[in-house]
Amino acid sequence: MASTRDRILDALQDVLLDSGPAGATLDGVAQRAGVSKGGLLYHFRSKDDLFTGLLDRLSAGAAAADAATPPEPEAAARFFLEGSQSADSPEERTLLAALRLLGTHPPARARLASYLDDWAAGLRRTIDDPVTSRLVQLVGDGLFLHALLGAGDPDLDARVIALVLARTRPE
Template sequence: MAQHRDSARESILTAFQELLLDTSGSGASLDAVARAAGVTKGGLLYHFGSRDGLETALIDRLETLAAAEYERMRAAPQGAAAYYVSLAEYVNSPLDRATLAGGALARGNPRARAVIVEMRRRYFGILNDDLRDPDLARATMLLTDGLYYDATTIGEPFEHELDIPAFLARLTPRAVS
């Protein structure tokens, strides 16, 4: 029975997340979330208690997914910068979806905003540890932001026009030697 409760809870949370993304937050009412999750409003409230409960759970999900990502970046055999720039597994991943939904919440939820800001700070720190140069770490973040924008707005990143490992090696000769 606990597994069914966990499954229902995750379904409701995912429905909330996707409604935030699909409607820029405006259509993520409790009624709409319950409908999208296939539960009653009472069922939703059983699991989360309120809209605030949903927001808290989504932010918790984002923090958990981000923590796992920091560890993957640190352990990446190709280095954190090359890992970070590679978007193949990130676009539309659970972390990507949760980050975008967290961004939608950040406009009105101070904790969501703080988590998004902290994520950027942590990514920067990991990249700076890898590249040993704050300017290169920031430039790598901006490069990745641009590649992500291309991948998510036109559906086709320009990665094929840039040999990312070679580019990073040119930028970071002391980090790769």
Template structure:
């Protein structure tokens, strides 16, 4: 029950960020959107900064879950990292949830305490990097995969046109070639 309320609060925070913007992120607005009292919100998140850090933490958890499922299905960590987000695939709730979390996190950066949000974001990104580094022997190649994956996802988050799919498949094939 507590995790349901916590998730409902974080879902509400995402909605406020995505639909109304960072200026409207107040404990009162998020509590109202989550249909909990302000005290109920504060039970789970002691401050606005803790709430925003919780959003980033959940982003990391969602990415880890998606990565682990992809690896269990036979996809390499590098191939998972290089995937293009497809939020039009309505049957992939996990991809949509990850996309929403990442977009909301990007919109929250200016609203948070630089220390807490940055530390939480650094931890999530370090986890992704560690997994790539563990799989790829060449650190430069791991960095190239990381940078290309970050760029492709950022293009999608910003609503920019995707790279030509055939050409991108060639990029991925070259990066994944041993």
């Protein structure tokens, strides 16, 4: 059973994803969550507090992603690279929503930087060579940026991924 608090954060994500921070008003979020503005403000004292709640949810997801990273180098790299391309899972939705807070909510920048770093912890742990590990991370983040902007060429990207994965295999 989802708590009202969680439903409010879900609504905040929805609003951020389809109207951006400009549409993320207390009224708008409350309406989407099916509560009144007063009800919302009982759970989150201010708009800042609401945004902090979303970033906390994001941080919680980072630990889960780290734990889900496979123990084999190539599988870990594939897990990371393929996860960078889409926005299907609930965790990805939270990330995309949080990215929209950049510029609007100053603490978002540092929290997102930590998130990217925590996510790549699984790569550093699994892949011995730090240069290879960083290469995988940078390519993944590049893919993520393109997915964010709705650009990218799936076929070509698949070939780049294959090239990078080859480097994770012992020779």
